[in-house]
């Protein structure tokens with residue numbers, strides 16, 4: 001008895017060892033080697049997709065067990081060598097009603113929550129900010145609508161150098177080979193962000209798995225999507241529509257930061273944009289305008 005107990009404990013410990021990394025992976029947004037299930041992502045949408053997938057998976061496993069179990073049992077129990085004689089009936093109304101009604105009920109059980117989740121996924125109302133995404137061969141352009149901030153985002157120089165040199169990419173040297181960009185799309189967390197997505201030349205598709213959706217970018221059309229990212233972090237994606245010879249070289253990198261950090265980043269970007277628009281403005285502010293402005297802002301608060 002005690003020997004069996006010891007074996008059982010060792011077996012449990014082994015299972016825990018094997019399962020531990022898998023449990024840790026379940027928290028991360030990036031896919032991992034030997035990840036068997038889909039990721040949970042970092043938005044309500046991705047969580048919904050994960051839950052819908054799990055419900056369908058459980059139903060499929062149940063159906064699989066019942067169907068293959070019945071088949072295996074029938075084949076074993078009623079085998080010819082044990083003298084089984086096949087029945088000769090060809091119809092059974094009761095059985096036919098049962099095996100029609102049960103799948104219909106299962107489909108309704110799965111379709112109901114899935115439809116509710118799909119409707120929520122397409123509801124872009126009450127967004128707090130809007131980002132326009134435009135696909136180009138082969139890069140993305142992001143515009144923070146109403147903020148006067150826009151930039152392009154293309155494959156980082158190092159990935160580009162490696163791919164053109166014929167060098168074999170090395171995970172140690174460049175862990176995000178082909179998944180890094182020069183300008184990341186910086187977004188605030190806990191903010192409903194609406195995307196309007198289009199393209200300038202051919203059809204592209206904007207896809208960041210951790211956000212839980214992909215949306216086609218079609219020339220002449222504007223598609224909508226939304227997200228609200230729950231955790232700060234860096235989330236990577238790619239163009240998901242075969243768009244030409246460099247389709248593989250237009251990655252997407254979203255950097256989700258706190259609201260305060262985003263406000264600072266946006267202000268800095270706006271200042272850059274303002275400086276670029278009016279080259280004289282920098283000189284005017286740089287002479288003696290900038291530093292005193294900071295003191296001036298604090299003075300009223302103290303008074």
Ligand SMILES: [Cu+2]
Nearest residue numbers: 204205239243
């Ligand atoms: Cu593309």
